[in-house]
Amino acid sequence: MRILIVEDEKPLREQIQSLMATEKYACDAAADGREGLFLGTEYDYDLAIIDLGLPLLDGSSLIKQLRAKARNYPILILTARGNWQDKVEGLEAGADDYLTKPFHPEELRARIHALLRRASGHASSVLRYGPISIDTSAKRVFRDEAEVELTSFEYNTLTYLAMHAGKNISKSELTEHLYAQDYDRDSNVIEVFVGRLRKKLDPEGTLNLITTQRGLGYRFNLDKQ
Amino acid sequence: MRILIVEDEKPLREQIQSLMATEKYACDAAADGREGLFLGTEYDYDLAIIDLGLPLLDGSSLIKQLRAKARNYPILILTARGNWQDKVEGLEAGADDYLTKPFHPEELRARIHALLRRASGHASSVLRYGPISIDTSAKRVFRDEAEVELTSFEYNTLTYLAMHAGKNISKSELTEHLYAQDYDRDSNVIEVFVGRLRKKLDPEGTLNLITTQRGLGYRFNLDKQ
DNA sequence: CTTCAACAATCAGGATACGCATAGTCAGTG
DNA sequence: CACTGACTATGCGTATCCTGATTGTTGAAG
Known part of the structure; x- marks a missing residue:
């Protein structure tokens, strides 16, 4: 599994990266929307985690552009607590699920599992x-x-x-x-x-x-x- | 063992939580049906304890939705004394056992043990x-x-x-x-x-x-x- | 049909990270 | 304040992974 992380706050980005590492997922990280768009277009990911508040190119525009380019992997968005509008906008742009910051690592992990499972459509083990x-x-x-x-x-x-x-x-x-x-x-x-x-x-x-x-x-x- | 508790009355919820703690089970708690649905869907529990009278989303709807999403861990429902209809409805929604409030902690403990045991495919303790x-x-x-x-x-x-x-x-x-x-x-x-x-x-x-x-x-x- | 270059398979040895043992610290409890 | 159990820290051995050279295979060009 290869996962893309687009998050401008370095500590959080690295926290997510190390969480992905424990899950044995390969992951790439981008610090702004531009870089995210480049990576997300260039590589075939299994999942992307995208913060909505990003420099250079905001999260929902990024998602729209990715979807426009037929990148169909599941996308999980991160929002600040209470930003209803953003969340809705993100989901409408084409995200699959959301998570409000701050979150427990466990929570993120569970969501990722759920998305990957749903995407692969494999019921039986x-x-x-x-x-x-x-x-x-x-x-x-x-x-x-x-x-x-x-x-x-x-x-x-x-x-x-x-x-x-x-x-x-x-x-x-x-x-x-x-x-x-x-x-x-x-x-x-x-x-x-x-x-x-x-x-x-x-x-x-x-x-x-x-x-x-x-x-x-x-x-x-x-x-x- | 990781256990989910969905109960709106804070004192009771905390009582159950501390009981679970003495049993050395890891447990998460939700105060309403929505939160219960979220937790119950995203995490892989070994057992859930769900009160039928819940705000936002009632117990049996919650259970139905969990089962619909293939969450197959055992569910124990809590009902007020004498609420026959509720109990039946809960069991039909997919619960495995019930307990009428108020109950002795010992009784809850015994039921939980029984359910966990049954779930792992073992008849005897x-x-x-x-x-x-x-x-x-x-x-x-x-x-x-x-x-x-x-x-x-x-x-x-x-x-x-x-x-x-x-x-x-x-x-x-x-x-x-x-x-x-x-x-x-x-x-x-x-x-x-x-x-x-x-x-x-x-x-x-x-x-x-x-x-x-x-x-x-x-x-x-x-x-x- | 032969030759040649590009690509793939194999093998053995070295590097690395994973897991283990051991011992030590810390927190809770009586 | 001693005792138990939970967790951390460290160093070490080794399974696993990776490398690079060598050998094998393929398909196209001559």
Whole structure:
């Protein structure tokens, strides 16, 4: 999951960033509306958290512009307590939920979970793809009823691919979603981990689990059931 | 265990809160139906206690809306003595049990225990996992018929893990359910307590009681019997 | 058909951050 | 004021992640 934070107050921004870090979400932060618009347009986020009172470009204009550019990820807005007009304006601009400052970190976290869950539309916690099943609440993976032990990063990579089964996912999309902004592009971590996943989940290569689309990315090849 | 209380009468609400505190449950309280709906929707509770006569949004509507949003934790309703219709309506809306006011704290305590136990799929108040058994009503723990003395926090950690046996429970999920509201995130309490549990319950490490899935969480490894 | 460049896979070793043990501090309680 | 239990601080070991070189594969150009 990759999350965008647009918040001008540095302490709050950093607090949110560290909260996202504990959730193992990759996140980018912008300190004003302009920068927010740039990042929000440039990258494909899973969620954005936007303060309404921003320098250079205010929150609801930012949201309007993002929506106008067909950026459809869920947006959570932050408002000062009691600013009814702002809140309503933000929601009308295209935000999905709001939170009034100050808030408890727990509250923010819960909202984010709810938005992400709603966005992905996954009701059950067990995803089945033929012989492979992924229990997202237990964070365990099985092949033919036998558990396959995955590390945290392997697990994240697999679920991202599986949740976009049938689609070509480029390596850069994967790194973008699994890592925070500043990540060394010319590394081959993804290849390494895809290799590990293939070895662990399909050592004989009979499933054709993850195929390589040269120049395009990887594709998870089992249908969801 | 994390519990939600929705009750408009302040004295009663606080009485219940302090009762929950003595039980070492983390709990949040709401004074009206709206707030109750918000909290109940956004957080993952283990149980909710809801008064039927509430301002802004009445109890049974609240329950209906929670259930409609797939919030499946057990709900205990509180009714004034003799309000048959209300009680029935509440149960039909999706409550699991009721209690008529005024009630003895003991009675509330017993009902809560029963509901939590039932929710985790255990009929009796003694949970058995191989050589480990947990008596949830007496809050005592045994290994091979010998009692193991646990402190209250150790006990809570153990029961939460045991009630979700087989699942990887992240440290943040543990803190969410064991502590109320905000809690300092970069602390290693959980690690310390898991360490103590292992030492007390399985000093030789023969049971493989709680395993660590680096980056994913902890897992209680004994099957329920 | 062969060659070549670009891209991908593999492997092993090093760096890092995660989790653990231990000990120490602090707060509450009798 | 001693005692217990909750939490913090520190250093250490190691699983996990990342790197870079090497080997393998692909597809287009000659």
